[in-house]
Amino acid sequence: MDTVVCVKHVPETAEADIVIRGDERGIEEKDLTFDINEADNYAIEEALLWKEKFGGSITVITVGPEDANMTVRMCMAKGADKAIRLDDERFEGSDSYAIAKILHAALKDMEFDVVLTGIQASDDGHGQVGPILAQLLGIPHAAYVIETEIVEEGKLARVHRELEGGLHDVVEIELPAVLTIQTGINEPRYASILGIRKATKKEIALSGLDDLGLQEAEVGEAGSKTRLEKLFLPPVGERAQILEGSPQEVSAELIGLLKDKGVI
Amino acid sequence: MGDVFVLVEHRRGELREVTLEMLGKGRELAEQTGGSLKAVLLGHGVDAFAGELANQAREVLVIEDERLENFNSELYQKVLASLLTERKPTLTLIGHTACGMDLAPGLAAELNLPLATDCIGFEFEDGSLLAIREMYGGKLRAKVSFRESKQYMATVRQAAFPLKEIEPLRGQIVALDSPLAEEAKRKKFIEYVEAAVGDVDITQSEIIVAVGRGIKEQENLEIVEKLAGAVGGVLAGSRPVIDSGWLPPDRQVGQSGKTVKPKLYIAVGISGASQHLAGMKASDTIVAINKDPNAPIFNVATYGIVDDLFKVVPALTEQLSGS
Numbered sequence: 001m002d003t004v005v006c007v008k009h010v011p012e013t014a015e016a017d018i019v020i021r022g023d024e025r026g027i028e029e030k031d032l033t034f035d036i037n038e039a040d041n042y043a044i045e046e047a048l049l050w051k052e053k054f055g056g057s058i059t060v061i062t063v064g065p066e067d068a069n070m071t072v073r074m075c076m077a078k079g080a081d082k083a084i085r086l087d088d089e090r091f092e093g094s095d096s097y098a099i100a101k102i103l104h105a106a107l108k109d110m111e112f113d114v115v116l117t118g119i120q121a122s123d124d125g126h127g128q129v130g131p132i133l134a135q136l137l138g139i140p141h142a143a144y145v146i147e148t149e150i151v152e153e154g155k156l157a158r159v160h161r162e163l164e165g166g167l168h169d170v171v172e173i174e175l176p177a178v179l180t181i182q183t184g185i186n187e188p189r190y191a192s193i194l195g196i197r198k199a200t201k202k203e204i205a206l207s208g209l210d211d212l213g214l215q216e217a218e219v220g221e222a223g224s225k226t227r228l229e230k231l232f233l234p235p236v237g238e239r240a241q242i243l244e245g246s247p248q249e250v251s252a253e254l255i256g257l258l259k260d261k262g263v264i
Numbered sequence: 265m266g267d268v269f270v271l272v273e274h275r276r277g278e279l280r281e282v283t284l285e286m287l288g289k290g291r292e293l294a295e296q297t298g299g300s301l302k303a304v305l306l307g308h309g310v311d312a313f314a315g316e317l318a319n320q321a322r323e324v325l326v327i328e329d330e331r332l333e334n335f336n337s338e339l340y341q342k343v344l345a346s347l348l349t350e351r352k353p354t355l356t357l358i359g360h361t362a363c364g365m366d367l368a369p370g371l372a373a374e375l376n377l378p379l380a381t382d383c384i385g386f387e388f389e390d391g392s393l394l395a396i397r398e399m400y401g402g403k404l405r406a407k408v409s410f411r412e413s414k415q416y417m418a419t420v421r422q423a424a425f426p427l428k429e430i431e432p433l434r435g436q437i438v439a440l441d442s443p444l445a446e447e448a449k450r451k452k453f454i455e456y457v458e459a460a461v462g463d464v465d466i467t468q469s470e471i472i473v474a475v476g477r478g479i480k481e482q483e484n485l486e487i488v489e490k491l492a493g494a495v496g497g498v499l500a501g502s503r504p505v506i507d508s509g510w511l512p513p514d515r516q517v518g519q520s521g522k523t524v525k526p527k528l529y530i531a532v533g534i535s536g537a538s539q540h541l542a543g544m545k546a547s548d549t550i551v552a553i554n555k556d557p558n559a560p561i562f563n564v565a566t567y568g569i570v571d572d573l574f575k576v577v578p579a580l581t582e583q584l585s586g587s
Binding site for chain 2: 013014015017018020027096097100119122123124125126127128129130131132134135136139140141142143144158160161162163164165166167168169170171172173174177183184187224225226227228229230231232233234236237238239240241242243247248250251252254255257258261263264
């Protein structure tokens with residue numbers, strides 16, 4: 001069973017301060033730490049579980065700058081066999097559609113049973129690349145996958161998709177296919193020290209625009225269908241009443257407020 | 265500009281609320297484009313909806329086919345590719361849901377249309393459509409433009425456009441032939457599976473203490489458990505806590521978990537991603553404890569404490585236990 005996993009190297013912003021860049025079309029990245037996109041980490045784990053069960057190989061692929069090697073190497077440290085990084089300054093400004101085209105160019109002549117991606121990236125949250133890639137490859141896809149079962153290797157999978165409110169739908173899908181993986185599907189492992197040491201020596205194949213046989217007009221802003229014009233802070237609505245003071249002081253004030261309201 | 269189409273989302277005989285939200289917004293947009301608002305209803309035995317939808321759209325285009333009884337993106341894509349090619353609406357709105365997102369990206373790519381996903385607003389600037397969407401877990405918003413095209417597509421966030429009282433439109437119901445010639449080939453709907461029922465139904469609790477990513481380690485959950493005990497509430501969690509297996513899935517608050525409306529909701533170490541807010545923002549009183557002053561949770565909270573939860577939670581627990 002050969003699996004390709006598309007991963008993205010993203011800034012961790014959940015607990016960090018975000019500063020909008022001068023051109024208002026991106027954020028200042030220098031003080032942020034980067035890591036594998038959370039949902040992609042679950043996708044890698046799913047591929048590792050399949051490899052343990054069925055054998056075969058895992059290829060990890062990313063579109064991103066040299067720094068993304070860190071994320072790719074961590075996937076190799078966990079057990080991915082091959083790695084490809086797609087990078088070219090002309091990719092700059094690519095939207096989901098253009099990113100999917102770049103991935104498609106790299107995957108179209110490869111043999112695989114399944115392509116996995118996370119359901120969406122934690123930074124831009126488009127959720128588009130996986131299903132568009134499937135469309136370009138001419139293979140079926142299932143999005144929001146929260147459980148997988150390979151019914152027949154190379155032929156058929158049965159997957160649960162996570163709908164709203166805790167409901168799943170169960171879908172049978174022909175392979176090869178693209179599955180976009182939801183967080184929580186498994187328990188991602190940590191890489192071993194030995195794995196990490198070995199991964200530092202492994203090769204990451206690098207391809208650019210020309211290697212992929214793409215035209216400049218197919219990628220970057222020219223090849224995109226949407227453009228991020230401007231980032232801005234959300235409007236401040238009815239913000240919470242912020243309680244100030246030491247933990248003891250704010251606790252006492254909060255308890256008083258809740259008692260006055262009759263909630264406790 | 266021309267028509268605005270809204271894809272009707274329904275499941276097991278019920279209309280999904282996002283459909284009505286999209287029709288409400290679609291009506292405003294159609295007034296701006298000078299086009300007509302049309303609901304597109306694919307399904308089997310869906311006549312009952314058609315009547316309800318006719319109050320909300322100028323036309324309800326109904327494609328009745330037993331193969332469309334349950335959502336299947338392969339079949340939906342076939343039907344919609346044919347319909348959108350023939351009717352050429354300027355804008356097609358689809359819910360940003362597990363079904364909408366299984367459909368829209370592939371459909372837009374097939375038809376070569378620009379697509380913006382998870383939209384929470386739309387604007388016209390010099391006659392051009394712009395979409396507003398969130399990034400970085402709701403900490404920032406982005407204004408997104410579309411490449412010039414005859415048709416555009418967007419997926420719309422659930423609950424982004426609240427329902428308003430509006431005058432019924434008394435639209436026409438138009439039955440169209442199904443363009444499907446055969447069964448789905450590559451993807452088959454099998455069944456629905458319900459969430460497992462646990463020991464506690466958090467939707468019935470008047471006080472909920474919910475914990476998020478800020479708790480960092482499973483062993484730290486204990487301090488929040490103690491707070492829940494002291495305040496007489498039940499313990500719940502946001503997605504990262506459930507994904508990590510620290511709390512069972514039936515304790516998850518948010519779009520893919522439970523929607524709760526307790527008297528008191530205390531959010532501990534929860535930043536407030538939209539999927540979480542969707543599940544709790546209707547609570548009567550919301551207290552947020554988070555060290556990041558820019559966390560979106562403070563936009564829905566009644567009271568906020570911007571500090572280290574590991575200091576505040578024990579202090580609060582102690583005072584509640586003593587009082």
